[in-house]
Amino acid sequence: MTRKLYALSGTDKTRPFSPHVWKTKLSLAHKGLPFDVTPVAFTEIPKLEEGATKIVPLLRDGDKLVSDSFDIALYLEKTYPDRPTLFAGEGGRAMARFVEGWSQMTLHPAIGRIAIMDIHDRLEPVDQAYFRSSREQRFGRPLEAVAESGRADLETFSAKLEPLRHMLKFQPFLGGDGPLFADYIVFGALQWARIVSTHRLLAAGDVVSDWFERCLDLHGGLGRSVTAA
Structure with a gap:
Protein backbone atom coordinates (compact mmCIF):
# COMPACT_ATOMS: atom_id res chain seq x y z
CA MET A 1 0.00 0.00 0.00
CA TYR A 80 0.97 1.37 14.07
CA PRO A 81 1.72 0.68 17.75
CA ASP A 82 4.38 -1.88 16.84
CA ARG A 83 6.48 0.82 15.15
CA PRO A 84 8.78 3.27 17.01
CA THR A 85 6.73 5.53 19.24
CA LEU A 86 6.20 9.21 18.50
CA PHE A 87 5.20 10.08 22.08
CA ALA A 88 6.50 7.43 24.49
CA GLY A 89 3.25 7.54 26.45
CA GLU A 90 0.82 10.07 27.88
CA GLY A 91 3.58 12.31 29.20
CA GLY A 92 5.08 12.59 25.74
CA ARG A 93 1.71 13.50 24.25
CA ALA A 94 1.21 16.18 26.90
CA MET A 95 4.71 17.53 26.30
CA ALA A 96 4.07 17.65 22.55
CA ARG A 97 0.87 19.66 23.08
CA PHE A 98 2.80 22.17 25.16
CA VAL A 99 5.62 22.38 22.61
CA GLU A 100 3.08 22.80 19.80
CA GLY A 101 1.48 25.72 21.63
CA TRP A 102 4.84 27.37 22.29
CA SER A 103 5.98 26.88 18.70
CA GLN A 104 2.79 28.16 17.09
CA MET A 105 2.33 31.09 19.46
CA THR A 106 5.97 32.19 19.63
CA LEU A 107 8.02 30.89 16.69
CA HIS A 108 5.47 30.74 13.87
CA PRO A 109 4.30 34.38 14.08
CA ALA A 110 7.90 35.63 14.06
CA ILE A 111 8.95 33.39 11.18
CA GLY A 112 5.80 34.34 9.30
CA ARG A 113 6.67 38.03 9.52
CA ILE A 114 10.34 37.48 8.70
CA ALA A 115 9.64 35.30 5.65
CA ILE A 116 6.32 36.67 4.42
CA MET A 117 7.63 38.20 1.19
CA ASP A 118 9.88 35.19 0.55
CA ILE A 119 6.82 32.94 0.72
CA HIS A 120 4.80 35.26 -1.54
CA ASP A 121 7.55 35.42 -4.14
CA ARG A 122 7.79 31.62 -4.37
CA LEU A 123 4.14 31.18 -5.37
CA GLU A 124 2.34 31.08 -8.71
CA PRO A 125 0.47 34.32 -9.56
CA VAL A 126 -2.95 32.93 -8.61
CA ASP A 127 -1.58 31.80 -5.26
CA GLN A 128 0.21 35.10 -4.74
CA ALA A 129 -3.14 36.85 -5.04
CA TYR A 130 -4.72 34.46 -2.53
CA PHE A 131 -1.77 34.73 -0.15
CA ARG A 132 -1.70 38.53 -0.26
CA SER A 133 -5.45 38.84 0.28
CA SER A 134 -5.66 36.31 3.12
CA ARG A 135 -2.52 37.49 4.95
CA GLU A 136 -3.32 41.18 4.63
CA GLN A 137 -6.73 40.43 6.11
CA ARG A 138 -5.07 38.47 8.93
CA PHE A 139 -2.46 41.12 9.73
CA GLY A 140 -4.56 44.16 8.92
CA ARG A 141 -1.84 45.77 6.79
CA PRO A 142 0.03 45.28 3.51
CA LEU A 143 2.50 42.42 3.17
CA GLU A 144 5.33 44.91 2.75
CA ALA A 145 4.52 46.47 6.12
CA VAL A 146 4.45 43.04 7.74
CA ALA A 147 7.86 42.29 6.22
CA GLU A 148 9.20 45.56 7.61
CA SER A 149 8.10 44.55 11.11
CA GLY A 150 9.89 41.25 10.56
CA ARG A 151 13.22 43.06 10.79
CA ALA A 152 12.67 43.47 14.52
CA ASP A 153 11.79 39.78 14.78
CA LEU A 154 15.15 38.91 13.26
CA GLU A 155 16.91 40.72 16.08
CA THR A 156 14.90 39.04 18.83
CA PHE A 157 14.39 35.56 17.36
CA SER A 158 17.32 33.92 19.13
CA ALA A 159 15.88 34.90 22.52
CA LYS A 160 12.62 33.13 21.67
CA LEU A 161 14.57 29.85 21.52
CA GLU A 162 15.81 30.10 25.10
CA PRO A 163 13.42 27.44 26.51
CA LEU A 164 14.65 24.98 23.88
CA ARG A 165 18.26 26.05 24.44
CA HIS A 166 17.91 25.38 28.16
CA MET A 167 16.47 21.90 27.67
CA LEU A 168 19.13 20.90 25.15
CA LYS A 169 21.85 21.51 27.73
CA PHE A 170 20.70 18.28 29.38
CA GLN A 171 19.83 15.99 26.47
CA PRO A 172 20.36 15.76 22.69
CA PHE A 173 16.64 15.87 21.78
CA LEU A 174 13.42 17.08 23.37
CA GLY A 175 12.48 13.41 23.47
CA GLY A 176 15.64 12.53 25.43
CA ASP A 177 18.34 10.43 23.83
CA GLY A 178 16.29 10.22 20.63
CA PRO A 179 13.65 12.34 18.90
CA LEU A 180 9.92 12.29 19.50
CA PHE A 181 7.08 14.21 17.87
CA ALA A 182 7.89 17.20 20.07
CA ASP A 183 11.21 17.53 18.23
CA TYR A 184 9.48 17.36 14.87
CA ILE A 185 7.16 20.19 15.86
CA VAL A 186 9.97 22.67 16.44
CA PHE A 187 12.03 21.27 13.58
CA GLY A 188 9.10 21.91 11.23
CA ALA A 189 9.04 25.60 12.13
CA LEU A 190 12.78 26.07 11.61
CA GLN A 191 12.78 23.95 8.45
CA TRP A 192 10.06 26.21 7.06
CA ALA A 193 12.34 29.20 7.57
CA ARG A 194 15.35 27.34 6.16
CA ILE A 195 13.55 26.44 2.93
CA VAL A 196 11.76 29.69 2.12
CA SER A 197 14.04 32.42 3.43
CA THR A 198 17.67 33.42 3.03
CA HIS A 199 17.61 34.88 6.55
CA ARG A 200 19.60 32.62 8.86
CA LEU A 201 17.89 32.31 12.22
CA LEU A 202 20.38 29.99 13.94
CA ALA A 203 23.96 30.84 14.85
CA ALA A 204 26.82 28.38 14.52
CA GLY A 205 27.90 26.91 17.84
CA ASP A 206 24.50 27.33 19.47
CA VAL A 207 23.10 24.15 21.03
CA VAL A 208 19.90 24.79 19.05
CA SER A 209 21.88 24.84 15.82
CA ASP A 210 23.56 21.57 16.80
CA TRP A 211 20.15 20.02 17.56
CA PHE A 212 18.75 21.26 14.24
CA GLU A 213 21.67 19.71 12.37
CA ARG A 214 21.00 16.40 14.14
CA CYS A 215 17.35 16.63 13.08
CA LEU A 216 18.34 17.32 9.47
CA ASP A 217 20.35 14.09 9.54
CA LEU A 218 17.49 11.95 10.90
CA HIS A 219 15.91 9.21 8.79
CA GLY A 220 18.55 9.12 6.14
CA GLY A 221 18.89 12.90 5.99
CA LEU A 222 15.24 13.47 5.08
CA GLY A 223 15.42 17.08 6.20
CA ARG A 224 18.39 17.71 3.91
CA SER A 225 16.50 16.36 0.90
CA VAL A 226 15.42 19.98 0.32
CA THR A 227 18.30 22.44 0.28
CA ALA A 228 18.33 25.74 2.14
CA ALA A 229 17.14 28.85 0.32
Missing part, protein backbone atom coordinates in the same frame (compact mmCIF):
# COMPACT_ATOMS: atom_id res chain seq x y z
CA THR A 2 1.32 3.42 -0.95
CA ARG A 3 0.51 6.28 1.40
CA LYS A 4 -0.07 9.71 -0.10
CA LEU A 5 0.89 12.90 1.68
CA TYR A 6 -0.42 16.15 0.23
CA ALA A 7 2.20 18.84 0.82
CA LEU A 8 2.09 22.62 0.29
CA SER A 9 4.50 23.84 -2.38
CA GLY A 10 5.12 26.93 -4.46
CA THR A 11 6.30 27.16 -8.04
CA ASP A 12 9.02 24.59 -7.33
CA LYS A 13 7.11 21.39 -6.58
CA THR A 14 10.26 19.72 -5.21
CA ARG A 15 10.41 22.14 -2.27
CA PRO A 16 7.46 21.55 0.10
CA PHE A 17 7.77 24.21 2.78
CA SER A 18 4.85 23.90 5.21
CA PRO A 19 6.09 23.42 8.79
CA HIS A 20 3.14 21.15 9.47
CA VAL A 21 3.92 18.95 6.47
CA TRP A 22 7.49 18.56 7.69
CA LYS A 23 6.22 17.37 11.07
CA THR A 24 4.28 14.68 9.24
CA LYS A 25 7.10 13.71 6.89
CA LEU A 26 9.39 13.05 9.83
CA SER A 27 6.62 11.28 11.74
CA LEU A 28 6.05 8.85 8.87
CA ALA A 29 9.79 8.26 8.53
CA HIS A 30 10.06 7.79 12.31
CA LYS A 31 7.47 5.03 12.04
CA GLY A 32 9.28 3.52 9.05
CA LEU A 33 6.21 3.95 6.85
CA PRO A 34 6.80 4.61 3.12
CA PHE A 35 4.86 7.44 1.50
CA ASP A 36 4.64 9.48 -1.66
CA VAL A 37 4.41 13.27 -1.62
CA THR A 38 1.84 15.04 -3.79
CA PRO A 39 2.64 18.77 -4.00
CA VAL A 40 -0.29 21.17 -3.95
CA ALA A 41 -0.67 24.94 -4.13
CA PHE A 42 -2.66 27.07 -1.70
CA THR A 43 -5.59 27.42 -4.09
CA GLU A 44 -5.68 23.69 -4.82
CA ILE A 45 -6.20 22.59 -1.21
CA PRO A 46 -10.03 22.95 -1.17
CA LYS A 47 -10.23 20.62 -4.19
CA LEU A 48 -8.28 17.76 -2.59
CA GLU A 49 -10.08 14.44 -2.09
CA GLU A 50 -13.49 15.91 -2.97
CA GLY A 51 -13.17 18.77 -0.52
CA ALA A 52 -11.95 16.64 2.39
CA THR A 53 -9.86 19.39 3.98
CA LYS A 54 -9.09 23.09 4.13
CA ILE A 55 -5.55 22.49 5.37
CA VAL A 56 -2.48 20.41 4.67
CA PRO A 57 -0.92 18.08 5.53
CA LEU A 58 -3.55 15.63 4.42
CA LEU A 59 -2.59 11.97 4.62
CA ARG A 60 -4.29 9.20 2.70
CA ASP A 61 -3.49 5.86 4.29
CA GLY A 62 -5.48 3.25 2.39
CA ASP A 63 -9.12 4.26 2.73
CA LYS A 64 -8.38 6.58 5.66
CA LEU A 65 -7.94 10.34 5.30
CA VAL A 66 -6.41 12.33 8.16
CA SER A 67 -5.58 16.04 8.25
CA ASP A 68 -3.76 18.21 10.82
CA SER A 69 -0.22 17.21 11.72
CA PHE A 70 -0.97 16.45 15.38
CA ASP A 71 -4.01 14.37 14.49
CA ILE A 72 -1.92 12.49 11.93
CA ALA A 73 0.72 11.76 14.58
CA LEU A 74 -1.97 10.47 16.95
CA TYR A 75 -3.41 8.35 14.14
CA LEU A 76 -0.02 6.87 13.29
CA GLU A 77 0.68 6.09 16.93
CA LYS A 78 -2.66 4.32 17.35
CA THR A 79 -2.65 2.53 14.00
